[in-house]
Amino acid sequence: MRSIKNIGRFCKNDHNGFIINDASLDKIDTRFFELIEKVIDTYRHQMGTDLHSVYIRGSIPRGLGIPEVSDLDTLCVTNKALKDLDLDWVNNAEQKLNKDSSCINGVEMSFFNLDDICNTKRFSIIPFMIKTHSVCVYGEDLRNQLPAFKADAALANEHIINLESNFVQAKEDLRGNEDKEDILDCCVWIMKIIIRAGLALVMEKEKQYTRDLYPAYEAFSRYYPEKKEKMLQALEYAINPIENTDELIFYLNDMGKWMIETSEEWLLLHNPHKERNGDLKRND
Incomplete structure (x- = not known):
């Protein structure tokens, strides 16, 4: 049984009160690199030209990942609308990735359409997560195209x-x-x-x-x-x-x-x- 520990931190804000993204490739423990490459290869093989970009979010890109405990949470941005995609392969792919790697608790693959990500007329949690808690590991990085967010x-x-x-x-x-x-x-x-x-x-x-x-x-x-x-x-x-x-x-x-x-x-x-x-x- 895991004990409750005082770990984690609040996001830093800039001088205008906007949340600073503290995720970066440099903070990822090298023990996760091989699995991340396997995830990227899986997305590329299955998605082809429908794949726009891949992001890692959560504790791992913030340098807080704990081997065998942390999940590898990934975001896939797609060029095609989700309703037009065949994603029947996802569950089997996640199971295979989990079986092949002992360095994480589990792999999560999630999918979001490019047009929906870039439509920022109203608040949406996924653009927020990409902007403030994620690092791009493949494709075009959308973070600079997204608005800044405050804790409001x-x-x-x-x-x-x-x-x-x-x-x-x-x-x-x-x-x-x-x-x-x-x-x-x-x-x-x-x-x-x-x-x-x-x-x-x-x-x-x-x-x-x-x-x-x-x-x-x-x-x-x-x-x-x-x-x-x-x-x-x-x-x-x-x-x-x-x-x-x-x-x-x-x-x-x-x-x-x-x-x-x-x-x-x-x-x-x-x-x-x-x-x-x-x-x-x-x-x-």
């Missing part, structure tokens, strides 16, 4: 607006589920959402952003000390997921009620007329 209401809104739907989906996925790995994946997924939503509730006061769980937990706890233990439990579940679906659903009903009520108050204050509809696919 627009960013907080992205982590709050679908929170209730996320809780509903998580409980639906857990009830009656006998697939151990799927239960563990769901546990990690929803707990990360809860912790990051907790940070989002206080983001405008903090004026800081992080995807790292411990500093997000600490920031939330400063403003909601009465919920500190409950958020600590979410952190424990995220680091050491459990198979007990009854225990997880009980927690989601308990902490979820408060989180949903508090997020609804936040949403009414910041965007009372906005409809909440989003992609509820599990991802990091």
